[in-house]
Amino acid sequence: MSRLRRDPRSERSRHRVEGAARPRFDLAAAPSGLHGRARRDPRAEFRLAQVPGTARLRLDRTQRVAALDLAPAARAPEPQAGxxxxxxxEPAFLVAAVPDAPGGRLTPHDRQLLGAARLLADAGGGAVLVLAGAPADELARAGADRVLALPVTGYDPEARAMALQAVLAGLDIRHVLLPESPEGGDLARRLAALTGEPLFAGAESLTARAVTRPAAGRRTEQRMVPPRLLTLAADAAAAHAGTLHEALEVAFAFPPLPPGAILSADDVPADPSRVPLAEADFVVSAGNGITDFASFHDLVEALHATPGASRVVCDAGLMPRAAQVGASGTVLEARCYFALGIAGAPQHLQGVARCEHVVAVNTDLHAAMIERAGLAVVADAQKVMPALLSLLAEKAADAETHDAGAGESEAEAVDA
Structure with a gap:
């Protein structure tokens, strides 16, 4: 056993008062080395708590611990280890993960993909190679040991597939994982056609020894040893957490890629006000604490967000039923959810459970939405909205001034 055994005789001898005819013990003396807490003396505490100069007995309980100095010494905060x-x-092999990483940032599905790759790599002394361009610190926290950016810009799945084929041929890669998403699924099938590798698509569970997926209308289950090429469904694996990895850049000479059939492709942004809530990336919702809906709609337009509402607002006819967020409305998968004046009923919290970031404004510090939010503002939403609109207007004016100054500088340089 690791716990020290008490010695009552030695403890008794430490408290004994020397020089007395009869054995006497000072129980309020300093404790022994085995115990760090002093023994209370109720009589001494009572005497120290008495207030002098009063006819009736009065006690000041606030001075008890301070006068006796029995309060435990404040411990210095221990530094939290990173x-x-x-x-x-020198990894035995590589497990390649090809996340979508829209805009250079990892989505929750991408983090789950890297967690699954980490699982396969740790089973045999391998390393995770991420084939995407993203910040190194973000990839390191997600579990990436090596990083290699593909020399493809914009939307060109054919060129990306050929670049991946070159990586598979030039490096010792045991498994290649892609997300079962519109872009990841298309890229996986193109890569399977180029390399001739069998594709295990839509895996819903993954271990180092087996991978499974439903089949025949989910009446049966297909199981096999993890193949070289597979795609992972959403929520099929847990994201990596705990350890930090190196995310070292890998030098690789890509062969010249022949031009593909796609000459140019541009992303046409959709109107946020017309995007369905289930597909929205940024949602701003109004709750029962909002009365100025003109300012609310101005704020939604200034933030380029999709408007939403709580059930109370929709029942009152202040917002359309299609804008209702919650279990009885629309369950969101947005990147950011901004709740204005929403207390947070259980059904509403179910609708925002999949949101990556939640920002809440409410006057009640103990509201459920405040507790759910990653960033909370305890204030009146009616006052926060004009302040945000003013700040956004200032930012827009500064941006226009900067652009105008840059344009004049370019014109002067051309004239010179």
């Missing part, structure tokens, strides 16, 4: 850095200098 995540442990894991380095794999």
């Amino acid at each position: 995540p442990r850095l894991v380095a794999i200098p």
Whole structure:
């Protein structure tokens, strides 16, 4: 056993008062080395709590601990250790993960993909190679040991598939994981056609020894050893957490890629006000604490967001029923959810459970939405909205001034 055994005789001898005819013990003396808490003396506490100069007995209980100095010494806060850095200098093999990473940032599905790759790599002394362009610190926290950016810009799935084929041919890669998403699924099928590798699509569970997916209308289950090429469904694996990895850049000479059939492709942004809530990326919702809906709609337009509402607002006819957020309305998968004056009923919280970031404004500090939010503002939403509109207007004016100054500088340089 690791716990020290008490010695009552030695403890008794430490408290004994020397020089007395009869054995006497001072129980309020300093404690022994085995115990760090002093023994209370109720009589001494009572005497110290008495208020002098009064006819009736009065006690001041606030001075008890301070006068006796029995309060435990305040311990200095222990420095929190950061995540442990894991380095794999010579991996036995590589597990490649190809996340979508829209806009250079990892989505929750991408983090789950890297967690599954981490699971396969740790089973045999391998390393995770991420084939995407994203910040190195974000990839390190997500579990990436190596990073290699593909030399493809914009939307060109044919060129990306050929670049991946070159990586598979030039590096020792045991598994390639892609998300079962519109872009990831299309890229996986193109890669399977180029390499001739069998594709295990839509895996819903993954371990180091087996991968499974439903079949025949979910009446049966297909199971096999993890193949070289597979796609992972959403929520099929847990994201990596705990350790920090190196995310070292890998030098690789890509062969010249022949031009594909796609000459140019541009992303046409949709009107946020017309995007369905289930597909929206940024949602701003109004609750029972909003009365100025003109300012609310101005704020939604200034933030380029999709408008939403709570059930109370929709029942009152202040917002259309299609804008209702919650279990009885629309369950969101937005990147950011901004709740204005919403207390947070259980059905509403179910509708925002999949949102990556939640920002809430409410006057009640103990509201459920405040507790759910990653960033909370305890204030009146009616006052917060004009302040945000004013701040956004200032930012827009500064941006226009900067652009105008840059344009004049370019014109002067041309004239010179």
